[in-house]
Every structure is written in structure tokens, then in C-alpha cells.
Amino acid sequence: MKQYEVVVLGAGPGGYQTALEFGKLGARTPLIDKSKEKVGGVCLNLGCVPTKNYLESAVLVSRLEHFKSSGLRLDYNGLNLGTLKEKTSALITEIRGGVLWMKKPLRSTERLLVSKAIVGAGAIACEFATFFNSFGARTIIVGRSPRLLPNEDEDVSKALARVFKRSGVEVFTSATVAQTKTEWNCR
Ligand SMILES: Cc1cc2nc3c(=O)[nH]c(=O)nc-3n(C[C@H](O)[C@H](O)[C@H](O)COP(=O)(O)OP(=O)(O)OC[C@H]3O[C@@H](n4cnc5c(N)ncnc54)[C@H](O)[C@@H]3O)c2cc1C
Numbered sequence: 001m002k003q004y005e006v007v008v009l010g011a012g013p014g015g016y017q018t019a020l021e022f023g024k025l026g027a028r029t030p031l032i033d034k035s036k037e038k039v040g041g042v043c044l045n046l047g048c049v050p051t052k053n054y055l056e057s058a059v060l061v062s063r064l065e066h067f068k069s070s071g072l073r074l075d076y077n078g079l080n081l082g083t084l085k086e087k088t089s090a091l092i093t094e095i096r097g098g099v100l101w102m103k104k105p106l107r108s109t110e111r112l113l114v115s116k117a118i119v120g121a122g123a124i125a126c127e128f129a130t131f132f133n134s135f136g137a138r139t140i141i142v143g144r145s146p147r148l149l150p151n152e153d154e155d156v157s158k159a160l161a162r163v164f165k166r167s168g169v170e171v172f173t174s175a176t177v178a179q180t181k182t183e184w185n186c187r
Pocket of ligand 1: 009010011012013014015032033034035038039040041042043044046047048049051124
């Protein structure tokens with residue numbers, strides 16, 4: 001039976017960085033994850049990487065609007081969410097580098113909902129609100145906290161509230177959701 005001084009459980013950013021550090025110190029450090037689909041953790045498979053890739057498209061659309069008003073003649077013909085999903089999965093695979101793992105498909109519809117309610121007012125909620133709003137879905141944020149981004153400085157919350165107001169995201173703070181109901185009215 002092989003024996004190790006250190007074994008790291010979980011191949012998310014916390015785990016692989018820890019394993020790397022032990023490796024640098026000369027310890028043979030196995031990195032174990034409970035399934036191939038999970039290697040890379042939430043960050044790579046469902047969190048930071050996919051959301052930032054989605055947001056890049058949203059940012060580009062906002063910039064198109066900006067440059068149109070500066071005289072550039074650009075046409076925007078909507079978003080193919082299926083293609084964006086495929087590109088994002090390809091990116092995840094690419095980042096995976098030499099490590100073998102399987103990618104988990106993103107949970108989403110092929111089409112954008114006409115309207116979207118985001119529950120929560122933290123960073124992840126605000127990112128998703130930005131994404132859906134940029135692609136024309138009527139977007140509301142409902143948060144229990146008295147302001148957006150309650151873990152950040154108040155001036156950051158105020159600045160984001162102004163941006164959301166300008167871009168049409170409706171914000172409800174100090175509010176709780178009593179009931180949810182999804183109507184699959186897509187486009
Ligand atoms: C939508 C979204 C967007 C995000 N955006 C950002 C961002 O922009 N910036 C940022 O810094 N953070 C972001 N985060 C947070 C970030 O994803 C997490 O902070 C990060 O993934 C935590 O890393 P971790 O290694 O601690 O845990 P995880 O990423 O959760 O990894 C834990 C790993 O351990 C494995 N595991 C669990 N139990 C066992 C077991 N018993 N045996 C073996 N393996 C096990 C799991 O399979 C998993 O691979 C985001 C999160 C979400 C959900």
C-alpha cells in the first residue's frame with residue numbers, strides 16, 4: 001500500500017493550489033476528487049470561469065451600444081445561447097490543460113427567458129443580472145440585504161445601483177421572496 005505524508009481532498013482551486021505548494025516543497029501529494037466531472041471545482045466548472053465568459057459577451061453588447069452612438073455602424077442580431085454554452089465548455093476543456101476530466105454541461109435553456117428574477121444581491125447575483133439584462137431580458141434583483149453587494153463598501157453598492165438603474169435592472173432591497181413560479185415564456 002502506498003503511503004503519503006499529505007493527501008489533498010478536492011481538486012478545486014483551494015485543493016490544487018495546496019497540492020502545488022506541497023509539491024514545491026518536495027512532497028509527493030496526491031490530489032483526489034470525488035469525480036472527474038468535479039475536477040477544477042466550482043470555480044472552473046460552474047463558477048468563475050463560465051460566468052466570466054458569459055459576462056464578456058454581455059460587456060461586448062453594452063460596448064456596441066456605446067460605440068453605435070459614437071458613429072460606428074454595427075449590427076447586433078441577438079445571442080445564440082447554445083453557441084455560447086458550447087464555446088464556454090470548450091474553454092473549460094482548454095483550461096483543464098494536461099489534467100483529464102470531463103466537463104459538466106451548464107444548466108440553462110437554449111433560449112433566454114423574457115424576464116428573469118434573481119434572488120440575492122451579492123456578487124454572483126449581480127453578475128447574472130448584468131448578463132441577462134444585457135441580452136434584453138427584463139431583470140429584477142430581490143435581495144434581503146438593505147443594499148446591493150452587502151459585503152462590499154457602500155460606495156461600491158451605490159455605484160452599481162446607479163449602473164443598474166441606467167441599464168434597466170430593477171432592484172428590490174430589504175425584500176424577501178415569499179413564493180416563486182416559473183413561466184416558460186421564452187424567445
Ligand atoms: C456562479 C459563481 C461565480 C463565482 N465567481 C467567482 C469569481 O469571480 N471569483 C472568485 O474568486 N470566486 C468566484 N466564485 C467562488 C469560487 O467558485 C469558489 O470560491 C471556489 O470554487 C472555492 O474553491 P474550493 O477549492 O474551496 O472549493 P470547490 O471549488 O467547491 O472545490 C471543492 C472540490 O472538492 C471536491 N470534493 C468535495 N468533497 C470531496 C470528497 N469527500 N472527496 C473528494 N473530493 C471532494 C469537489 O468535487 C470539488 O471539486 C464563484 C462561484 C459561483 C457559484
